[in-house]
Amino acid sequence: MPHGTHPASTRTTLPLLITESADEFASLRAELEQEIKPKGTIERIYLDDLAAIIWEMQRLRRCKTNIINSAFREALRKLLRHLLTEGNYQDQIVSNRRADDLAQDWFNSKGVKKEVLDILRQFHLDEAAIEAEAINQSLSDLELLDNMLASLRSRLDRTLRCVAEYRHSFAKQLQQSSDRLIGRKDVMRLEHIAEPAQA
Amino acid sequence: MPSEKQIAANQSNARKSTGPRSSAGMKRTSRNAHIHGVAVSLSGAAFAKQVDKLAQKIAGRTSNPIVREYARVAAEAELEIGRVRRMRVALIERASALGSLEPPKHFATIRQKIRWLGARGDWIHGNRRVKPPTPIFTDPSATMPSLEPQRCAEAVRRILPDLIKLDRYESRAAARRDRAIREITRIVSSDCDRYR
Numbered sequence: 373m374p375h376g377t378h379p380a381s382t383r384t385t386l387p388l389l390i391t392e393s394a395d396e397f398a399s400l401r402a403e404l405e406q407e408i409k410p411k412g413t414i415e416r417i418y419l420d421d422l423a424a425i426i427w428e429m430q431r432l433r434r435c436k437t438n439i440i441n442s443a444f445r446e447a448l449r450k451l452l453r454h455l456l457t458e459g460n461y462q463d464q465i466v467s468n469r470r471a472d473d474l475a476q477d478w479f480n481s482k483g484v485k486k487e488v489l490d491i492l493r494q495f496h497l498d499e500a501a502i503e504a505e506a507i508n509q510s511l512s513d514l515e516l517l518d519n520m521l522a523s524l525r526s527r528l529d530r531t532l533r534c535v536a537e538y539r540h541s542f543a544k545q546l547q548q549s550s551d552r553l554i555g556r557k558d559v560m561r562l563e564h565i566a567e568p569a570q571a
Numbered sequence: 572m573p574s575e576k577q578i579a580a581n582q583s584n585a586r587k588s589t590g591p592r593s594s595a596g597m598k599r600t601s602r603n604a605h606i607h608g609v610a611v612s613l614s615g616a617a618f619a620k621q622v623d624k625l626a627q628k629i630a631g632r633t634s635n636p637i638v639r640e641y642a643r644v645a646a647e648a649e650l651e652i653g654r655v656r657r658m659r660v661a662l663i664e665r666a667s668a669l670g671s672l673e674p675p676k677h678f679a680t681i682r683q684k685i686r687w688l689g690a691r692g693d694w695i696h697g698n699r700r701v702k703p704p705t706p707i708f709t710d711p712s713a714t715m716p717s718l719e720p721q722r723c724a725e726a727v728r729r730i731l732p733d734l735i736k737l738d739r740y741e742s743r744a745a746a747r748r749d750r751a752i753r754e755i756t757r758i759v760s761s762d763c764d765r766y767r
Contacts (some may be wrong), residue, residue, distance in 0.1 A: 387660040413628040438724030516731045541756040
């Protein structure tokens with residue numbers, strides 16, 4: 373089977389990034405298939421759509437987290453420079469260098485991490501302040517990602533509504549067809565079969 | 572429920588939002604579809620064959636020509652959605668590998684380039700004593716994180732405006748497909764009612 377394809381899928385290839393797992397996508401699709409139990413091509417199209425939308429939403433959420441994580445070091449540097457501000461210009465240069473070194477070693481050294489947390493505590497702050505600064509720095513990108521997520525969310529809702537509408541309409545058609553068949557004059561009725569036996 | 576006043580305000584605002592007005596703006600937006608290549612309708616025998624195959628699956632055994640036409644619209648839109656999704660992945664992969672969708676440049680803007688060329692000309696003709704510094708070649712891939720998943724996230728971050736445009740194209744194609752499917756079910760239902 374080609375990368376990310378499904379035998380019952382209406383699309384020949386399902387686009388995945390090189391770093392994404394085709395098995396994970398297949399398992400997501402299988403779960404949805406189990407849930408929706410699609411019948412016919414149209415329902416399968418909607419199933420593929422739902423799987424792709426959910427996958428894309430997961431991808432964007434992962435990106436959001438990673439964008440914030442990537443901004444963490446720069447946020448810490450900026451925050452420490454702010455907290456270690458000195459009145460004297462010469463002292464400021466030294467404290468800026470110290471802030472940069474602390475931010476650089478935050479991820480590698482437990483001692484540095486403790487030192488930074490102590491500095492933050494002096495100002496009644498904690499790690500949340502670094503995260504807030506990282507989010508603040510990435511706000512314009514996060515806003516765009518949120519817009520995309522909101523658009524995907526509304527498409528997900530619309531697709532689910534489409535499936536429900538389609539099923540409702542299909543059930544109505546089936547009922548009408550069966551009513552028509554039952555109501556036909558040429559359909560052999562039970563009483564007609566029973567009559568000769570009574571005679 | 573919006574009030575009548577709100578509806579009137581929305582309509583008045585919508586009338587104002589008719590896209591770019593300046594000739595430069597109109598020229599720029601007119602090239603949007605060419606840059607992404609998404610709005611260009613697909614042609615060719617292979618694509619037509621794919622559309623026919625999917626349209627036949629959607630329409631089923633019906634002989635109603637209107638249903639067949641709507642099935643075709645739905646099939647075209649569905650294939651377009653697939654194409655947009657492939658494009659999205661390709662763009663993210665490219666940005667992840669090269670750091671940008673644009674080729675690397677020596678100057679951030681044309682104005683910088685002109686200024687540098689002018690300074691260099693002055694220096695060559697002896698009107699300037701100091702040689703202007705050689706522009707540094709900025710390779711966008713150099714600033715990409717080396718590890719996944721940070722690299723992929725950075726790639727997505729760098730091409731967000733392009734991804735948003737693709738998202739809009741995809742939503743429009745999905746809306747077209749859904750409308751066509753709704754019409755198919757409506758027609759088939761009314762056919763059933765007629766035979767009752």
